[in-house]
Amino acid sequence: MEGIVARRVIPSDNSCLFNAVGYVMDHDKNKAPELRQVIAATVVSDPIKYSEAFLGKPNEEYCSWILDSEKWGGAIELSILADYYGREIAAYDIQTTRCDLYGQEKKYSERVMLIYDGLHYDALAMSPFDGAPEEFDQTIFPVRLDRTIGPVEGLALNLVKEQHRKRSFTDTARFTLRCGVCQIGVVGQKVISHSPEL
Known part of the structure; x- marks a missing residue:
């Protein structure tokens, strides 16, 4: 196997997960609207499996939410x-260097790979x-009998570890922000509500 594992940057437009999946599956970085429709149709078709307990919101509300191009995707959508x-999706997390594998239980014969920095998927x-040039990219890899994709898996992990060493991630639990209205500093994903002055 000759070559390197390359990170293909996906635009930061709140649809990076969907467009990253579109790229690795179909070499198309503009699949978000179509893939959001696929997810909504899947969820609405099985309200037992995709219950409020599973989704974190009622089925119908989730479907409207995921169709909004401003909303992000995550584990439910990758699954x-x-x-x-019909392919495994390996999502490498730069902060933890962990790889979450979606579709693994189905024993699909092919796998694609994404990388996640805490806020963004590429x-x-x-x-x-x-x-x-990207047209020479290979993005779909056969899964071997040992359930790995061979040497490319090690190359991907090396890239993730290198990005981790460079601290190329956002720690959403510990990042600090200062409110532009009241100048209060907050840590993590806290929400500040401002009451109107009386």
């Missing part, structure tokens, strides 16, 4: 998309050399 495409691809 549904793995089943939709695509991972095997490229023949550094700087090679």
Whole structure:
């Protein structure tokens, strides 16, 4: 196997998960509207499996929510998309260097790879050399009998570890922000509510 694992940057437009999946599955970075529809249709078709307890909101409300291009995707959406495409999706987390594998229980014969920095998903691809055009990317890998994808898996993990060493991630539990209205400093994903002055 010749080449390198390359990080293919997906635009930061709140649909990066869907467009990253579109790229690794179909070499198309503009699949978000279509894949949001796929997820909504899957969820609405099985209200027992996709209950409020599972989704964190009522089924119908979730479907409206996921169709909003301003909303982000995560584990639920990756699981549904793995089943939709019939391929495992490996999502590497830069902060923890952990790899979450979606669709693994179905023993699909192929796998794709994403990388996540705490706020954003990009695509991972095997490229023949550094700087090679994206049309030469290999993004779908056969899963071997040992349930790995061979040497490319190690190359992907090395890239993730290198990004971790460079601290190329956002720690959403510990980042600090200052409110532009009241100048209160907050840590993590806290919400400040401002009451109107009386």
